[in-house]
Every structure is written in structure tokens, then in C-alpha cells.
Amino acid sequence: MAVPRFHQTHLRIASPFLSYSRPIYNTSSLLRPRASTFRNLTTGPSKESPAPSSSSSTPPPTSIPPADWEDNPNYDISKFSQLPHTNFGVNQHILINDEFKESLRQVLWNFRAPIRYAFAYGSGVFPQAKPSASPSSATSIHSNPPSAVVNAQGGNPKMIDFIFGVSYTQHWHSLNLHEHRDHYSALGSLGSGAVSAVQDKWGAGVYFNPYVTINGTLIKYGVVNLDTLCTDLSQWSTLYLAGRLQKPVKILRDDPRVRLANQVNLISALRTALLLLPPSFTEQELYGTIANISYMGDPRMSLPTEDPSKVANIVGHNLPNFRRLYSPLIENLPNVDFNDTKCSNPDWASDPTTNIRLTQDMSPVKRGNMVRRLPKSFRSKLYFQYQKKFQIPQLEFNKMIEASADEDATRINKREGGGFERCIASEPPDDLRGEVRGVIKNTVSWPSTSQSLKGPLTAGIGRTWRYMGEKINKYQEGKRKTNEKRD
Incomplete structure (x- = not known):
């Protein structure tokens, strides 16, 4: 991979992205990063950090990783030590409140069927609006939520969305049907073979069970085969799951193969956005373009079922999280630079009100x-x-x-x-x-x-109707707020 240019106006972004409260990654040594810190997070090794996962018993790699990992990615891996380097993909782990994170992880413990990879996403995890109601209203959706969920969602209680990556789809549903038959629609009565066939052959390869209450919290979870997930992340066959992971998510259970594929996905999203942008643009424009990729062509965006300000809300209320995802990649690309005097402020990276300007090289070669x-x-x-x-x-x-x-x-x-x-x-x-x-x-x-069309079959008519009603209400509320701003 080409070595990026470094201009004097560049800032090597500091601590807001590089500290974890949980010892999966010990990046305390990176709190005062050298100029190459962000490059190390994506393409180079760190000599001071341990292996990227406490679950791996193998020692960290000691040799210098290949510079061409993106040219020749090896997806046939099963250990974190087989990733290109120790801190590879650390940018994918977004920080959230510890208690809230633990509440999300406890949801996974209610499933005996093996979950290899899991993340929580959406407005139930990363708010897209400021609290507009009293915290006591949080129980109107969740039956008896943990205090961490109430505090994290404030006065805007939301169903929490999960994606579970599994190795064997039919086997997983067989175990889950035995344990949680009530999570499924009438389709579950036909057995795991029918459920997995609908999942794998229709739509984007995801099977959703919405409106499930676990630990007093209302959730929706989607099940996907790991091969399907990795293919979409690395090749953009559907952009259905790749698009979700192009925005901030909270990874709750990691997998080395998915982490590698998702790093390719994030770099691809950045490059695609650059092709859609002019020579000079702002962070808001960049991240808004990235967030909008998976919504282009989505039929829901042309129907009165989505907030018209959805993309602006996602970026506007999660700017530091987008920076954590993409700033290391921006630092590594040779044709795009942060180019703003605001970068002289050492705290700009954690400031959600700062909107940094960037420039890109428009030469045909680059x-x-x-x-x-x-x-x-x-x-x-x-x-x-x-x-x-x-x-x-x-x-x-x-x-x-x-x-x-x-x-x-x-x-x-x-x-x-x-x-x-x-x-x-x-x-x-x-x-x-x-x-x-x-x-x-x-x-x-x-x-x-097609994923939307199979909703009534997988979720059932009643839950699908409820879901559509809530989406329409969100659309109307978003449109009302937009009209108020114009007035």
C-alpha cells in the first residue's frame, strides 16, 4: 500500500479514539500517539500493544506485517493472531458506556445456539436525536429494562437491533427454535429447514425476529451466515449488511475473519464516497455520503416509512464515532488529507460541533x-x-x-x-x-x-404491521421537525 503524504497542517488525532475501558485492547500506550499512530491501527504493527483479543491464546505476531494486505487479503483465518498486525481493525470498536455495553452483552447469554459474531446497531444504541421526553417514559417500550438501558436511551426508548453471525444456519435455528419458539412466526412450525431456506435464498440472507423481549428489553435480532456476511463486506454483493457496518455499531462478539472483511468494507466505503465528492469537502459531507450509500436504491426511502432527515441525524449526532471509524483510514490513503486549521486544537476529535475540512487529489491516476x-x-x-x-x-x-x-x-x-x-x-x-x-x-x-417482502413471512403479519406503523410515525415526526426548522 502506498505511503501517505504528511502535510504540516495535518494533525495526528489523539486520545478520544485510542483508549478502551475493557482489556480486549490495551491501547493506553497510544494515548499520546506518534505521527504514525493511525497508520498503525490499519496497516502497521504496534510494538507496545498485546494481542487484539483476550480470547486468543496464541502470541501476537512478531514480524512486520505485509504492506499489501489489502491487495491479497487472506480470509481463510480463524485466529486474531493471523490478522495483518496486532491492532488491525481496532477502529471498528466504538466506545459506549460500560454498563450499557454489559447489558447488551447479557442479551447474547440468553441464546444457547452458538453466536460467532454479534453487533448492536441503530438508534437504540447510538441516539440520532436529543432526548425529548422524561426518562420515566422509557418503560413504555421495554417491559422492565436494566437501568443502563434506561440511562443510555434517556427519554427516547427504542427497540435495540442486533445482528448475529453464525456458522451453520439450519443448525442454529434448530437449536434456537427448541429454546425460543416464541421468537418465530408461524414459519417456525415448519422447522429449521424451512426457516433457513427462507433466510438464505430470499433477500440479503438475513432472518429477522422482531419485538422479542429479553432481560426486560425489547429487541430485534437478525441471523446471518458468516460466509454471507463476509462476502457482502468484501465484495458488496448486496450492501445490505455492509451498509450497516459502514456506520457506527457496537461489536459485542468479534471474529477475525469478519474483522478483516469489514476493514475492507470501510476502506471501500471511504473510496466510494471520495469518488462522489468534489476536491474539497467537510467531514459532515464525507460521513453523510458514506452513511447514505446503503440507502440509495432502498425502497423504504421512497415510501413514507423513513425519517427524511435520517442520514443527517445519524451523522450529526455521532460525528466522533464516525471519526473513530474512518480517521485512521483517511490518514492511510495517499490521496486525501485533513486540511483545516481547526486541527491545531488537540481536542477537536472528540468535539461533535467541529466540522473539519478535507481535500483530495483529483488526478486520474489516483x-x-x-x-x-x-x-x-x-x-x-x-x-x-x-x-x-x-x-x-x-x-x-x-x-x-x-x-x-x-x-x-x-x-x-x-x-x-x-x-x-x-x-x-x-x-x-x-x-x-x-x-x-x-x-x-x-x-x-x-x-x-426482497428482504422487506419476506418480512410478513418471517415476522408474521401482526408484528410486520406494528413495525410499519412505527416507521410511518417516525417519518411523520421527522417531516414535522424538518418543516419546523424551515419555518
């Missing part, structure tokens, strides 16, 4: 490299769009695609843009943005639509 490094499935769709636009004969196009294939049994492939990618990057910015947006919409549209 942007062509970004095109070449887009996720495989997504990149193929973009290439096909430009094959039609440039009217490239099919035989010639096939040779171009074969020459730029990621997989090569005889050599290590450096994913650098060639003539075709530079031609794409040389397109007028508005034309390129339109093509990229079109590919995003085509990727998101059908999986999201």
Missing part, C-alpha cells in the same frame, strides 16, 4: 487506483456500465477484465488502476458520480426490496 480497488462485485457492475458507455466490444472487454482479475494463481496482484480505470476516473465528475450512484442503486434495490 482516482483510477481507487476505482481498481473497489469491491469485486461492485466494481464489475461499474465496469459493465462503462463498457456500454464507451461501446467496448465484448471480446476486448473480456480481455481487459481478465487482465485485471484479483485472483491470479501465479503471481501477487497489485491492484493498481490501468488505462480503463483511468478513463473512468477522467470522466466529468458529475458523470462519474451518476454512474457510481446508479451502480449503488442497482446493488441495493433488489436485495433490500
